[in-house]
Amino acid sequence: MPYANINGAKLWYTDTELGESTILFVHGLLMSGDMFAAQIAALTAEYRCISLDLRGQGRSEISDTGYDMDSLAKDVVALIQHLKSGPCHFVGLSMGGFIGLRLAIHYPRLLLSLALLDTSADPEPAASARKYRIMAWIARLLGIAPVIGRVMNIMFGKSFLADPGKQALRNSWKKHILDNSRSGLFRAANGVIKRAGVYEQLGTIRCPTVVIVGDEDVATPPSRARRMHEAISGSRLVTLTGAGHSSSIEQPEAVNLALRDFYSSLNPAA
Numbered sequence: 391m392p393y394a395n396i397n398g399a400k401l402w403y404t405d406t407e408l409g410e411s412t413i414l415f416v417h418g419l420l421m422s423g424d425m426f427a428a429q430i431a432a433l434t435a436e437y438r439c440i441s442l443d444l445r446g447q448g449r450s451e452i453s454d455t456g457y458d459m460d461s462l463a464k465d466v467v468a469l470i471q472h473l474k475s476g477p478c479h480f481v482g483l484s485m486g487g488f489i490g491l492r493l494a495i496h497y498p499r500l501l502l503s504l505a506l507l508d509t510s511a512d513p514e515p516a517a518s519a520r521k522y523r524i525m526a527w528i529a530r531l532l533g534i535a536p537v538i539g540r541v542m543n544i545m546f547g548k549s550f551l552a553d554p555g556k557q558a559l560r561n562s563w564k565k566h567i568l569d570n571s572r573s574g575l576f577r578a579a580n581g582v583i584k585r586a587g588v589y590e591q592l593g594t595i596r597c598p599t600v601v602i603v604g605d606e607d608v609a610t611p612p613s614r615a616r617r618m619h620e621a622i623s624g625s626r627l628v629t630l631t632g633a634g635h636s637s638s639i640e641q642p643e644a645v646n647l648a649l650r651d652f653y654s655s656l657n658p659a660a
Contacts, residue, residue: 396468399456401442402449405473406430409438411502412475416466417441418484418508418636419582420545420567420575422448425483428642429649437479442469444485446574457581463492467500476500479653483507483638484610485578491588494595503598503656505649508607508635510614511621513587518609522583530576534568541567547606547634556640563639592621599625600652602645604633626652 393400404423413433415426423441430439443450444462456465466489470476479502482490487509494504514522525537534541542551542564550556599622603615612629619627628648633641 394469394472396465396472397456397461399445399453399465400451401445401465401469403440403442403469403473404430406434406439409434409436412438412440412478414466414470414475414478414480415439415441416480416482416486416489417444417448418486419578420447420541420570421483421636422566424448424566425636425638426481429481429638429646432642432646433649438475440469440473440475440478442466444578446578447570452571452574452577457577459488459492459581459585462581463489463496466493467497470500477502479503479505481505481507481649482509484509484635485582488582488585491592491595494597494599495588495591498595498597501597503600503652504595505600505602505652506615506618507602507645508604508610508615508637509618510610511587511589511592511618512614513585514583519583522579526576526579526583529570529579530572533572534570534575538564538568544609545635547604547608547632547640549606549632550634550636550640559639563636589617589621592618593623595622598652598656600628600648601625602628602630602637602648604630604635604637604640606632606634607637609635626655 422443446452480490487506601615601619603612619625630644638645
């Protein structure tokens, strides 16, 4: 089974193994590496693609500690070293982006490039932190079912939620979210809620960077994406029409195109 013992936790990963360079995908809160299935399918012919389930989420172990963003970044560093996959292209969505920023700031030699999807360099705003803290406690005590409606409205954009053709996909991801462990979810959510901002350090990022955001993202809205883009020298900004906070699921073809365009710009001869 594709598990690695990383910093005291048994972490699940997938690895296509073949490719001249590697793309590492790291998911958002409540999700798993499965949220990048469409991107891996599209890019695996050209790149070695690795995805990771963060501790406490997906198929990875629920450890007692290690859920702050700096510790999770060290998990990713250790996995890159374990799989001998660095330097690599990094793709992080939301929570994965919080981790990717820390890699680019503190471990720049491990990255060829950085793709930040639906994420932010700022700490969680006080108003949403209070709301998320209450929801996390409800999920810890009663399970996530009592708040699943509110969660779906945060995790996905209005276009995706209203599209009758996406009903089966919505149901699949709703079940995925409901299947989260109460204790793992609570610990991971608190890591997100309590995270420190890194905005003041964005000027130190030197690797090629693309910031991708859905125009319907209510969790990390486009204004925060623009703020990051303006602070990271040479970065590009891509806004996706009709996508919310989980753009890799909601608009997979648009995300694939944005990534392909970005990687082509790094290697114009490709």
